Amino acid sequence: MNFIDTQQSFMDYIRDPSRPLPDGMTLERMTVYRELFFNNINGFVSGAFPVLKSLYTDEAWLKLIQQFFVSFDCKTPIFIEISQEFIAFLQTQYQTVDYDPPFMIELAHYEWLELYIATVFDNEKELSITAEMLTELPLSLSVKATVTQYHYDVQHISVNYQPTEPSEQPYSFCVYRDEADEVIFLQLNPLTAQVLGFICQSQACYLSDIIVWLQTSYPQMSAETLSNGCLQMLQQLAEKGIICTLADAQQNNSKHTVI
Template identity: 45%
Template structure:
């Protein structure tokens, strides 16, 4: 048997030991070590990355969910830190929700994964803080911030609060890494989410162009109301490090 075939047989048995025979010439006692090692490592990383989601399942049902991921998903990254992202990708693109799965499982899983994503992402070294000149510098969403919206109030979900239908309006959040490298979760609103979304999709946009874009989407507000609201909101976001600039002229901030 070729080495490739041996590897394939080994992998298939590790994933589904009941459906695939032991690789030729390897005793079950030795394979049991690998079976437990591989699955327990995967289960451990996912459990630690999605504690709230896990708390909504019985131990048996959680093990079944992780086993399905272990069997059905081909991870594209060899790094353990990427397992959580692979799990979310699996839930979004492959997994078919079962009756015992909460209706919000994908949104909750994504919300929990974002904490890890923000904690390990590399900050863009060209980013600079903004002081008092929010109207005079190009605006960027920090590389260590995420502007999010969900149909469910994912920040409130627990074993004691399990919603059965989405909210009437979206729920908005910012997850970001603060100046002490601590992960922070911030509940926002539709206008803040719009401002940050426009900055994210139009990196380097200036304050007045940003306000004009908001005015087009929210004509019920006057130009002055939008300018005042945007200035206040963006200064708060700049203070937290969510909004930054990349202007190298230190006199501007």
């Protein structure tokens, strides 16, 4: 057996001990290896999803992690990204059972976002934007912020509160990292969620672009009302560092102004 085959048999047994032992390896030795790998995976997943874990018995949770460990082909060797792989497993491969909560995937995603935003790298090209600059410079969503929407009241879920049906109206959030590196979950009203979604999809847009878009969505409102309300909203978001401008965009805007 060549090295690649030996390595594959080693990995196969680590995942599933019902497979044959690798050549030349004892059961005791392979058990130690397997426990080390599994305990690492279990530790990272359990630490990333404490609320979801609290809704399961210890036996049921270990069974879920075991299924993830055995069956899912993780695409990254980076331990901090294991939680993202677990989300992918739940979304694409896992078959729910009777005791799984209906909000399982949404709650897991909600919890994962905290780790993601806490560890995402800063974009050195991002520049903070003042109230006076909002009308002049292109706006972008900070790399340290993301907008998401859920159909369950995930922010309040606990052992004592487990909704069985989705809400009539979705819950929108902006999850961002502030200047003190604290992760904040900001619940959004529908209009703010729409504006942030538009900025995110556009990657870089001007206030005038947002107003034109809003006028098509809210034709019953005057341009002045929309402009004033939107400007006030964007000022608050800029103060929190949720929206920004990019150095390249600022330079391009200056060149355009001169011309």
